[in-house]
Amino acid sequence: MMRQQQAGFTLIEVAIVVLILGIISALAYNGYQSQADQSRRSDAHRTLTDIAQRLERCYTHQNDYQECVNDGDDTTWDSAEGHYEISLSELNRSSFTLVATPQGFHADRDANRCSTLTLSHTGRRDSTGSLEREDCWGL
Numbered sequence: 644m645m646r647q648q649q650a651g652f653t654l655i656e657v658a659i660v661v662l663i664l665g666i667i668s669a670l671a672y673n674g675y676q677s678q679a680d681q682s683r684r685s686d687a688h689r690t691l692t693d694i695a696q697r698l699e700r701c702y703t704h705q706n707d708y709q710e711c712v713n714d715g716d717d718t719t720w721d722s723a724e725g726h727y728e729i730s731l732s733e734l735n736r737s738s739f740t741l742v743a744t745p746q747g748f749h750a751d752r753d754a755n756r757c758s759t760l761t762l763s764h765t766g767r768r769d770s771t772g773s774l775e776r777e778d779c780w781g782l
Contacts, residue, residue, distance in 0.1 A: 681781065683724070683726040683727075683745075684760070684779065684780075684781070685781070686722045686723055686724040686727060687722050687726065687727040687729070687760050688760070688780065689723060690723055690727065690729050691729060691741050691760065691762040692762070694720065694729060694741055695739075695741060695762055695764070695766075697711075698739055698764070699764075707736045707737075708734055708735065708737065708738065708739050708764070709734060709735060709736055712734060718730060718731040718734070721746075722743065725746065725747075726746060726747070727743040727744060727745055727746060727760075728743070728744050729741055729742070729743050730742050730744070732761070737764075738763065738764045738765075739763070739764045740761055740762070740763045740764070741761065741762045741763075742759055742761050743759060743760040743761070743762075744758075744759050745757075745758070745759075756772045756773050756774045756779075757770050757771075757772045757774050757779035758770075758771050758772040759771045760779060760780065768780045
């Protein structure tokens with residue numbers, strides 16, 4: 644009598660494939676989230692730089708940063724993509740500091756890593772959170 648050979652996969656083989664796919668998916672998702680966080684932070688970088696440049700252009704004409712912001716003007720702005728709120732934390736005649744605070748889902752996700760990004764009149768870039776300044780600013 645000849646035995647017929649059965650075709651198909653054993654339960655162990657299927658389990659190993661599912662396990663490998665799960666590991667690859669987890670690694671890919673973490674990489675995707677990291678890139679998405681970096682993309683959202685670049686939204687803050689662009690907006691901070693844009694506002695700082697506008698203040699500097701005004702300062703070259705007025706020789707006073709305070710003259711660049713009218714008393715009744717709102718000193719908070721939303722970033723271009725809305726992931727950050729930008730505010731003037733310090734403003735006097737010869738200096739300013741801009742602060743970017745994450746908003747919405749990004750605020751919850753990035754709360755401990757890069758909770759705020761700051762840019763001063765000297766070009767000093769700083770951040771608060773568990774990540775290094777260079778990681779938050781992409782330096």
